[in-house]
Amino acid sequence: MAWSLTDLQNQLANELDQSATAPTVGGTDWNLRLNALNRSLKDWSESYDWKVLKKVFNGVVSTASANASYALPSDFRKLDGFPLITYDGINTKQFTPVDETNNQQYTGTDKYVNILGNDLDGRVLYIHSDSLVSGASVQFTYWKSPQSLASA
Helix, strand or coil: CCCCHHHHHHHHHHHHCCCCCCCCCCCHHHHHHHHHHHHHHHHHHHCCCCHHHEEEEEEECCCCCCCEEEECCCCEEEECCCCEEECCCCCEEECEECCHHHHHHCCCCCCEEEEEEECCCEEEEEEECCCCCCCCEEEEEEEECCCCCCCC
16 A cells, blocks of 8 residues: 555654644645655665666667767666667677776776766766767666655
8 A cells, every 4th residue: 555645744643743633734844744754765765776766778879979978867876787788789788887086997999887967967877988879779777766755
């Protein structure tokens, strides 16, 4: 059974206030508890790699240069493994995820990716390849962030 935000707020009211009903929607107590619930949801999502938060992504690069920045989904939290990229329209290879501070350890012919950006501004998958063509396909699995609770 899935609980709504109102159900969760009622459960908190039962425990904290010994009341059968939640505080007024949009009131100070409601908003404080909503913030605590969202923080708990985020803590839960980061405590383990929950299968329900795993997603598959398929996309196409639209650039003619050898390297490309690819906008990641807004719910992206972290990669699960190595992205599969069909870089030249024919050949598919697993690209190694690399922390950008270690890029100097790779050559111009190495095929690897960086995850750049942040939660606020968004994240991009920067693809390093000497032969990336427009229309190259990108496929990877990733762990998503859960959707914040917003309305009753």
